[in-house]
Amino acid sequence: xxxxxxxxxxxxxxxxxxxxxxxxxxxxxxxxxxxxxxxxxxxxxxxxxxxxxxxxxxxxxxxxxxxxxxxxxxxxxxxxxxxxxxxxxxxxxxxxxxxxxxxxxxxxxxxx
Amino acid sequence: xxxxxxxxxxxxxxxxxxxxxxxxxxxxxxxxxxxxxxxxxxxxxxxxxxxxxxxxxxxxxxxxxxxxxxxxxxxxxxxxxxxxxxxxxxxxxxxxxxxxxxxxxxxxxxxxxxxxxxxxxxxxxxxxxxxxxxxxxxxxxxxxxxxxxxxxxxxxxxxxxxxxxxxxxxxxxxxxxxxxxxxxxxxxxxxxxxxxxxxxxxxxxxxxxxxxxxxxxxxxxxxxxxxxxxxxxxxxxxxxxxxxxxxxxxxxxxxxxxxxxxxxxxxxxxxxxxxxxxxxxxxxxxxxxxxxxxxxxxxxxxxxxxxxxxxxxxxxxxxxxxxxxxxxxxxxxxxxxxxxxxxxxxxxxxxxxxxxxxxxxxxxxxxxxxxxxxxxxxxxxxxxxxxxxxxx
Numbered sequence: 001x002x003x004x005x006x007x008x009x010x011x012x013x014x015x016x017x018x019x020x021x022x023x024x025x026x027x028x029x030x031x032x033x034x035x036x037x038x039x040x041x042x043x044x045x046x047x048x049x050x051x052x053x054x055x056x057x058x059x060x061x062x063x064x065x066x067x068x069x070x071x072x073x074x075x076x077x078x079x080x081x082x083x084x085x086x087x088x089x090x091x092x093x094x095x096x097x098x099x100x101x102x103x104x105x106x107x108x109x110x111x112x
Numbered sequence: 113x114x115x116x117x118x119x120x121x122x123x124x125x126x127x128x129x130x131x132x133x134x135x136x137x138x139x140x141x142x143x144x145x146x147x148x149x150x151x152x153x154x155x156x157x158x159x160x161x162x163x164x165x166x167x168x169x170x171x172x173x174x175x176x177x178x179x180x181x182x183x184x185x186x187x188x189x190x191x192x193x194x195x196x197x198x199x200x201x202x203x204x205x206x207x208x209x210x211x212x213x214x215x216x217x218x219x220x221x222x223x224x225x226x227x228x229x230x231x232x233x234x235x236x237x238x239x240x241x242x243x244x245x246x247x248x249x250x251x252x253x254x255x256x257x258x259x260x261x262x263x264x265x266x267x268x269x270x271x272x273x274x275x276x277x278x279x280x281x282x283x284x285x286x287x288x289x290x291x292x293x294x295x296x297x298x299x300x301x302x303x304x305x306x307x308x309x310x311x312x313x314x315x316x317x318x319x320x321x322x323x324x325x326x327x328x329x330x331x332x333x334x335x336x337x338x339x340x341x342x343x344x345x346x347x348x349x350x351x352x353x354x355x356x357x358x359x360x361x362x363x364x365x366x367x368x369x370x371x372x373x374x375x376x377x378x379x380x381x382x383x384x385x386x387x388x389x390x391x392x393x394x395x396x397x398x399x400x401x402x403x404x405x406x407x408x409x410x411x412x413x414x415x416x417x418x419x420x421x422x423x424x425x426x427x428x429x430x431x432x433x434x435x436x437x438x439x440x441x442x443x444x445x446x447x448x449x450x451x452x453x454x455x456x457x458x459x460x461x462x463x464x465x466x467x468x469x470x471x472x473x474x475x476x477x478x479x480x481x482x483x484x485x486x487x488x489x490x491x492x493x494x495x496x497x498x499x500x501x502x503x504x
Contacts (some may be wrong), residue, residue: 009166009167010206012204012205012206012207012208012229013204013205013208013209013210014155014202014203014204014205015142015202015203015204015205015208015228016198016200016201016202016203017200017201017203018199018200018201019200019201030144030145030146030147030148030149031143031144031146032143032144033116033141033142033143033144034142034143034144034203034228035142036116036121036124036125036139036140036141036142037139037140037141037142037208037226038125038130038135038136038139038140039135039136039138039211039214040134040135040136041134041135041136043210043211043212045211046130046135048124048125048128048130053128053130058210058211063157063158063159063160064157064158064163065155065156065157065158065235066155066156066158066162066163066166067153067154067155067156067204067229067230068153068154068155068156069152069153070152070154085174087166087172088153089204089206090163090166090167091155091204092163093210095208
C-alpha cells in the first residue's frame, strides 16, 4: 500500500449510521441525495435523511482508519500478480448517529 | 439530480421544526458520488504507529498467496488482517468538516456539497502477529549450497531467491526477514540467498577447528587473515569468512586486524547435530562421551547447549537422546502442541520451553502458552504438562 505522494494525505470523515443504505430511485445510488448535515452551535451533528432527523456526536477515533483503493493487478512476480492498494485518505473523526431517528411529521405542503 | 439550493435546505429545516438560530450557518448536502456503490474503497483500522508511518510517506504492504491469510507488513512489523463486521453503515466522506473546522473558518460557504466516496459495513482489523518466517527456511532449503565443487549448481534451477523474491513471498516485514536471514546463517552467493547444506557447513567448520588446533590459537582470538591464507586453497574465501561469521563474533583489534571469538556453545551444538542425525536415538552416556571427544580442544560439551535441538528420554533404561529440531515443527500454535504431545505425552516445563519459546507473541510468556494449550498435573512430585485433548 503506498500513500499518495507529497502534499500529505487527505483527511476524510466517517459517518456511522444504523441500518442499511438503500437507493430510493431505481437508478441506483450514484448521484442520489442522502440528506443535509447540520451542526448545532454546541457542535452536535444533526442529519436530516428523508423524513427522519438523526442526532449524533463527533467522536475522535482512537484507532484512525486508512481508506484503501484497489488499483488492480501490478506486475506479476514469483507469487503471481500483486494487488496494489493505495491509501487515499485517513479518517480520524467520525460522526456517530446512534439515536433512534425522529420521524418528521410533515404538514400539508404550503402552496408555493 | 440537481444540487440543493439554500431555499430547499431552509424549507427542510422548517418542516423538521429545527431552529436555524441554534445551528451553525454552514450545511453539508450529502449525496452519493459516482463511484460510491462500486466497492473499490475499503477501510483499514490502523494500529498505533501505523498512522504516523503513512503520514510520513512510508508504505505498508499486504502479503499473502492464495492459500495464505493476508498479513500486513510495515517496515519492521507484521499484522494479521481480519474482517470485522459492524451492524452499522459506515460512509466515508471527503471534504466533510467538523464543527471546530467550520467555526474556525469564518469564510466557510453556506452550502457544502459533499459527495460520499463509498460506504461499507465492515473494515479490516489488524492484530500484531509473529512474522511467518518458517517459509523462509523452507524456501532456502529447496536448494542448499553444497560448495563450489557441487555439480548441482551448474544446472539452472529456479529455486534460488533474491532479497526481492523473498520480500514478495514471505509474510513478514523487510526488517524481520533480514534479521531472520542472519539468525539462520544464510549468505548471499551470486546475488541469491543460500543456506549451506549441513555436511558442507560441517566440512568448513572442521577446516577452521583443525586449523585452530594445529596453530594452537586461543579460541577467542582467531585471525581472519591467516585463516584465509591457510584455507584459501581448499575453499572459497567468502565461505571461509562466512563460516567464521556464523560460528564466531567478529572484532577488530587496535592494530586493525580482524579476529573472531568462537562461539563454544554453537560449535558444540553443531557437532552434536552431526552425530545425532545418523541414527534414530543414542545411548545417552555413550553419546556424551563421543561428543566430548569430537569437540575442539578446550571446549566443553554440555547438554544445555542442545535446547531445541535434541531431547533426552529419562524414562528409558538406559537413558537415550534423540534429535528433535524446533525448526522442523509446525509454526501454528495448536499444531505445534499437537506435534509435541504426540512425541511425548507428558512434558516438564524445562523440557518443553525450548520447543514453544518461539511461539510467544510480544509480551506473552511460556507460562501463558502452557495455560492455554496444555493441562497440568503432578507426576512423582514434579509438575508435568499434557494435551488438553486426546491425541490420536
